[in-house]
Structures are given as C-alpha cells and as structure tokens.
Amino acid sequence: MRISLLMPAHNRSIIAALAFLMLAISGPVCPASGNAPKQNAVILVFGDSLTAGNMLPAADRERLWVRRAARNSDGRLTLINEGKGGRPTGSVADFKAALARHPGATALAIMLGTNDSRDTSAQCVAKATANITAMIEHARAVRGADFSILLIAPPNINKDALGPSKPIASEREANLRNLAAAYRALAEKHNTRFATLHGILPPETLAKDGVHPDARGNDLIAAALLPDLLKLQNTR
Numbered sequence: 324m325r326i327s328l329l330m331p332a333h334n335r336s337i338i339a340a341l342a343f344l345m346l347a348i349s350g351p352v353c354p355a356s357g358n359a360p361k362q363n364a365v366i367l368v369f370g371d372s373l374t375a376g377n378m379l380p381a382a383d384r385e386r387l388w389v390r391r392a393a394r395n396s397d398g399r400l401t402l403i404n405e406g407k408g409g410r411p412t413g414s415v416a417d418f419k420a421a422l423a424r425h426p427g428a429t430a431l432a433i434m435l436g437t438n439d440s441r442d443t444s445a446q447c448v449a450k451a452t453a454n455i456t457a458m459i460e461h462a463r464a465v466r467g468a469d470f471s472i473l474l475i476a477p478p479n480i481n482k483d484a485l486g487p488s489k490p491i492a493s494e495r496e497a498n499l500r501n502l503a504a505a506y507r508a509l510a511e512k513h514n515t516r517f518a519t520l521h522g523i524l525p526p527e528t529l530a531k532d533g534v535h536p537d538a539r540g541n542d543l544i545a546a547a548l549l550p551d552l553l554k555l556q557n558t559r
Contacts, residue, residue, distance in 0.1 A: 364556045365401045366473075367428040369418055369458075371438055373477065373544075374406025378535040386538040391545035392552060400552055403428060411438040412454035419461055430555035431462055432548075434475035434520075436506075437534060440498040443491055448501045452509055459513050471555045474510045475548065476503035478520035478536065481529035489533075518551040520544055 368374055368389055376387035384390075393402045405421040407414075412435045422428070439451045455474065463470050479499060482492035503521040510517035528540030536544065 363399060363401060364430055364552075365403065365425075365428050366430045366432055366552060366555055367403045367405055367421065367425050368432045368434070369421055370406040370432075370434040370475075371410040372406065372408035372535065373437060374404060374434055375408055376404075376406065376541070377408050378531070379538065379541070383538040383541075386541050388541040388544035388548065391542060392549045395545060395549055396553060399556060402432075402552070409438060410435065412436060412451040413439075415454055415457045415461070418458045422462060422465065430471040430473070432473040432475060432552065432555075433458060434477060436477040436499065436502045437480075440477075440480075440495040440502065441488055441491065442498070443494045447498050448505050451502060452505045455506070455509060456513070459509075459515060463513075472513075472515040473551055473555060474506050474515050474517050476506045476517075476519035476521055478524045478540075478544065479522050479529075481524075481526045481533040483526070484530050484533035486532050492533075516551055516554060518548055520547060523547050 372378055374389060376384060376389070379387060389402050389404045389406070393400050403425055405425075407417070410417065414435075418433075422431075433455060435455070436451055439447060442450070459472060459474075462472060477499060480492070480495055482489070482496060485492050485495075488495060499521055503519045507517050507519070509515075523543055524536055524540050528536045528543065531537060
C-alpha cells in the first residue's frame with residue numbers, strides 16, 4: 324500500500340506566503356564587498372582634433388578611437404567626446420566649461436599637446452605642463468581629491484607627410500618626445516594615471532597630413548588606451 328504525503332492546498336498556500344514574507348524582511352542577498360561588480364565608468368575625454376575625429380572621412384567615423392574603445396569595453400565604459408580641432412593645452416577655460424557640462428562624469432582623460440608641439444620656443448613643454456596642471460587641479464577642486472584622471476601623451480607624427488609645419492618637423496618631433504616625458508612626471512606628481520601614444524603609429528597611418536591618423540591608426544590608439552581607460556572603473 325502506498326501512502327500519500329500530499330498536504331492540503333490551503334496549507335501549501337500558507338507556507339508559500341510565509342516564505343515570501345521572510346525573504347522580503349531579510350532583503351536580497353548582497354555579494355561580499357570584495358566581489359562587488361564593477362560599475363560603468365563615464366569618462367570625459369578632453370582633447371583636440373585627434374579626439375574629435377573631424378579629419379576622418381565620414382565612412383570611417385565609427386572607427387574613431389573614442390567610439391571603438393567604448394564598443395570594445397563590452398559596456399563597461401561610456402566615453403564623452405569633448406574633442407575640438409586645433410585645441411592647445413592653453414584651453415583651460417574650455418576645459419572648465421566642459422567639466423561643468425558633464426556633472427555625471429566619474430573620471431577624466433586628457434589628451435592634448437599635438438598643437439602645442441608647433442611652439443618652437445624653449446618654453447613649449449613648460450607652458451603645456453603648466454596648463455595641464457591647472458586642469459588637473461581644477462578637476463580635483465570641483466570633483467574631489469580622489470577624482471580619477473588619465474593623462475595621455477599625444478602620438479608621434481610623420482615628419483615627411485607634414486604640410487605647412489614641415490619646416491619645423493624636427494622641432495615638433497622633439498617637443499612631442501619631451502612632452503611625453505614631462506607628462507609622465509606630472510602624472511606621478513599629481514597621482515593620476517598615465518599613458519603615452521608616442522611611437523605607436525606607423526608612418527603609413529599618418530600619410531594624410533603627418534598628424535591625423537587614419538582609421539587603422541585610430542584602431543591602434545583604441546587598443547593602446549583601452550586597458551588604461553578600464554582602470555578608471557570603481558576608482559572613486
């Protein structure tokens with residue numbers, strides 16, 4: 324003889340209701356703090372035409388390094404493009420306005436210096452680092468001392484492909500090398516992250532005008548910067 328242990332339906336309903344009530348009181352189970360999922364980083368990218376991408380053909384705009392890096396982050400990064408053609412490091416007022424426009428940004432990346440490299444005076448590097456310092460100090464003053472910043476040294480140029488600035492090609496190249504070294508020291512001083520793009524672009528990717536990379540060059544920039552951009556997650 325087989326004995327059935329089925330309980331009446333009304334008893335099962337009572338038990339289910341009690342179980343639901345206990346779960347509601349106790350709240351959801353949270354992961355341990357050490358295993359907390361990384362949050363999406365919203366990074367304001369402040370730069371010049373290399374960031375704006377206005378020199379890329381329309382058909383290649385989706386390969387702009389800012390867009391490609393965001394796509395390749397698998398949803399972990401939102402990159403706000405605040406690039407503007409011709410922008411030098413002296414655009415501190417523009418920087419302050421851009422930062423104010425995006426109160427939701429959780430981190431900052433600065434990539435400037437290509438236009439400054441045309442300054443053949445002995446003060447090129449000193450002036451650029453002073454301007455970048457002003458940006459870093461302002462960002463930390465308004466967003467907090469722990470506001471995460473990535474300082475990016477600009478890429479190399481193709482001297483042979485330069486246009487109007489070809490007569491000062493060697494000076495520009497030297498300035499870019501020196502800016503990379505100065506930015507590294509500046510990042511250490513102000514406790515920001517640092518990445519350099521100097522030397523990563525093959526000459527053929529700069530064939531257009533010696534300065535603005537083509538689509539492949541943008542792919543290389545995105546690949547080089549993505550690891551450093553991802554490190555800006557959960558750092559506040």
